[in-house]
Amino acid sequence: MSTRIAFLKGHGTENDFVIVPDPENALDLPPAAVAALCDRRAGIGGDGVLHVVRSAAHPEAQGMAAEAEWFMDYHNGDGSVAEMCGNGVRVFARYLQHAGHVAEGDLTIATRAGVKTVHIAKDGDITVGMGRARLPEGDVTVTVSERSWPARNVNMGNPHAVAFVADLAHAGDLYTAPPVSPAATYPDGVNVEFVVDRGPRHVAMRVHERGSGETRSCGTGACAVAVATARRDGADPAVTGTPATYTVDVPGGRLVITERPDGEIEMTGPAVIVAEGEIDAEWLAHAFG
Numbered sequence: 343m344s345t346r347i348a349f350l351k352g353h354g355t356e357n358d359f360v361i362v363p364d365p366e367n368a369l370d371l372p373p374a375a376v377a378a379l380c381d382r383r384a385g386i387g388g389d390g391v392l393h394v395v396r397s398a399a400h401p402e403a404q405g406m407a408a409e410a411e412w413f414m415d416y417h418n419g420d421g422s423v424a425e426m427c428g429n430g431v432r433v434f435a436r437y438l439q440h441a442g443h444v445a446e447g448d449l450t451i452a453t454r455a456g457v458k459t460v461h462i463a464k465d466g467d468i469t470v471g472m473g474r475a476r477l478p479e480g481d482v483t484v485t486v487s488e489r490s491w492p493a494r495n496v497n498m499g500n501p502h503a504v505a506f507v508a509d510l511a512h513a514g515d516l517y518t519a520p521p522v523s524p525a526a527t528y529p530d531g532v533n534v535e536f537v538v539d540r541g542p543r544h545v546a547m548r549v550h551e552r553g554s555g556e557t558r559s560c561g562t563g564a565c566a567v568a569v570a571t572a573r574r575d576g577a578d579p580a581v582t583g584t585p586a587t588y589t590v591d592v593p594g595g596r597l598v599i600t601e602r603p604d605g606e607i608e609m610t611g612p613a614v615i616v617a618e619g620e621i622d623a624e625w626l627a628h629a630f631g
């Protein structure tokens with residue numbers, strides 16, 4: 343009988359993940375294994391993998407172990423590693439609650455972008471302290487077919503280019519990554535958000551994610567969009583002295599983002615566990631062997 347590896351499936355505003363609990367970091371998860379798990383036809387299917395490891399057991403997280411017991415070892419669907427995943431943190435927290443590792447209330451989670459504070463509310467939504475955005479100087483340009491837009495470079499621990507467009511359909515099919523220039527601005531690739539206005543402090547976006555393609559939602563992307571929109575609207579909280587809250591609609595739902603005058607950003611949204619099962623370890627080994 344072949345060995346089985348436990349997994350769960352979850353999503354946050356339809357940004358979906360294969361969750362692999364591995365507290366002692368005993369599993370081998372090379373990029374090809376992650377890509378096989380995320381394959382929507384030949385695997386389980388997901389935009390990425392949330393590898394759940396105790397911080398003390400992971401070389402990239404040991405330094406955060408005193409502050410956060412659990413490390414979100416996040417991988418994009420193509421097997422690449424990213425610094426941060428906002429929807430992933432909410433789903434990771436929901437998994438910890440589901441597994442009985444934490445109760446509702448406050449907790450911390452280690453990520454490659456540092457320790458994140460999380461609040462699991464009684465009503466079910468989860469709020470993540472996403473830290474501060476960095477806005478490197480210099481505009482960039484996003485192009486789709488014959489259209490180009492100036493875009494804002496926003497770093498939420500991971501890189502984003504935020505373009506305001508007249509119509510979300512102008513982003514096209516997003517089967518391939520939209521070119522962003524100058525390319526040297528993003529030596530490790532970039533997530534690209536297309537944004538339209540929906541009303542006062544209310545926008546809608548589509549996203550092409552580095553390493554995953556078009557997804558139904560991106561939490562760090564929604565934060566980048568809120569920050570870029572506040573700057574465009576003259577509502578930078580550091581200047582006005584008042585928090586700026588934006589509702590960001592994504593194809594998979596809605597996220598609410600607040601930036602405070604000290605620059606700290608909070609994101610609130612849902613997180614759902616939809617299934618639990620077992621991976622055939624032999625299949626997985628063949629998938630990357």
Ligand SMILES: N[C@@H](CCC[C@H](N)C(=O)O)C(=O)O
Nearest residue numbers: 424427428429500560561562
């Ligand atoms: N979907 C995520 C972002 C995942 C990482 C991204 N694709 C990257 O490579 O930076 C989110 O919810 O933030």
